[in-house]
Amino acid sequence: MDKKNDTNVVLEYMRYLKLERNYSPNTLDAYRRDIQKLTDYLEKEHKTVMDVQLQDLQNFTMTLYRIGIGPTSQCRILSGVRSFFRYLMLDGYRPDDPTELLESPQTGSRLPEVLSVEEIDMLEESVDLSKWEGHRNRAIIEVLFSCGLRVSELTGMRLSDLYVDEQYVRVKGKGSKERLVPISPRALHELELWFVDRNVMKIKPGEEDYVFLNRRGAHLTRTMILIMIKRQATEAGITKTISPHTLRHSFATALLEGGADLRIIQEMLGHESIGTTEIYTHVETSTLRREILEHHPRNRKSI
Structure with missing residues (x-):
């Protein structure tokens, strides 16, 4: 498959995101930019999206690092790339998904700030x-x-x-x-x-x-x-x-601490994936840990 066909496949993918996934123009632009970074890299390597293997994607990730793109932005780009290759496999363009074993860089994920x-x-x-x-x-x-x-x-x-x-x-x-x-x-x-x-x-x-x-x-x-x-x-x-956004985090955390089911919180927040909502379980755990450290008798300093 040549570069022209690669372009056609990307256009089909963007049409899928727009018509079937109903993504907003801003989200579509973000996905388009992520895929553009990959296809630009592949063009320099004289490869197409159909040729890509895991090693190519690992090298692509290293290239993102070398040009100064930080871990958080790398994770976002790779998320778009994963979505693209899942589409290619599910729509019959490829027999496999080369991103299956692709690891994302460590971001040292920060828990969102919340207000009581x-x-x-x-x-x-x-x-x-x-x-x-x-x-x-x-x-x-x-x-x-x-x-x-x-x-x-x-x-x-x-x-x-x-x-x-x-x-x-x-x-x-x-x-x-x-x-x-x-x-x-x-x-x-x-x-x-x-x-x-x-x-x-x-x-x-x-x-x-x-x-x-x-x-x-x-x-x-x-x-x-x-x-x-x-x-x-x-x-x-x-x-x-x-x-x-802190008030949104505070809303979700208050619901979880009050005993609400995680799936209900997902629905209230409008999260497409339960994985996005699961960060609030970590917030609750960190809050619980702090409360234990501050108030449990075994953790109080002797007077």
């Missing part, structure tokens, strides 16, 4: 309600924590997605996949307070259905929310390095 319920309360209480955006910001914090939303899901949240009587919100996640997530009475209360202020705003045409707006009447961006969360953490005296 008390720290979430501190974050909300630090909001200055005398400012016009005060109730909006409190509602943002509470919805992120109560529903475990990605920040992109929050910025895209619409009034027509809210089912107040049923206490659910419809969320459009990655790959345009929709899910229903319960929304707490506390979050609904904070939204009601924000809507009092929102109802007197001058809203830009086309933005009327967005839940969270800036002072110019347009929907918020992810950057705006990141800046707000970091500012509120400083105001609350929280020294952890946090972001909007």
Whole structure:
């Protein structure tokens, strides 16, 4: 198979991701870039995707290292490459999957930072309600924590997605996949307070259905929310390095500690793979270990 045919196979793969997996444009671009790195490497080695063996992929990984791509980025690229070769095997282009024994570099995986319920309360209480955006910001914090939303899901949240009587919100996640997530009475209360202020705003045409707006009447961006969360953490005296995603981690960890089933947490978060959700079992274990070290009588220092 020549380079032209390689290009055709990659195009077929991208079409599969778009039409059958329903991936978003951003996700498609990420997969395309990962595969491009591989095909560029293979072209220099005078090989095609049909020729690739495990040794070729190991050499490709070493090349990524030599050009300065870090372990985390290498893992992401190799994840895209694995997906590509699984597709080639399942669709009959290849009889085998050469990535089957391919190892990823060690990243020293860091557990995500989480906030306790008390720290979430501190974050909300630090909001200055005398400012016009005060109730909006409190509602943002509470919805992120109560529903475990990605920040992109929050910025895209619409009034027509809210089912107040049923206490659910419809969320459009990655790959345009929709899910229903319960929304707490506390979050609904904070939204009601924000809507009092929102109802007197001058809203830009086309933005009327967005839940969270800036002072110019347009929907918020992810950057705006990141800046707000970091500012509120400083105001609350929280020294952890946090972001909007920290509230999503905190949501999942609180559910797990409360006894929720991991599959339910997976559904609430919109994770495609249970493996992504399993990181929270490590968070819970690390929290448990810290509690034991701090409070078990065998670990207390003698006075």
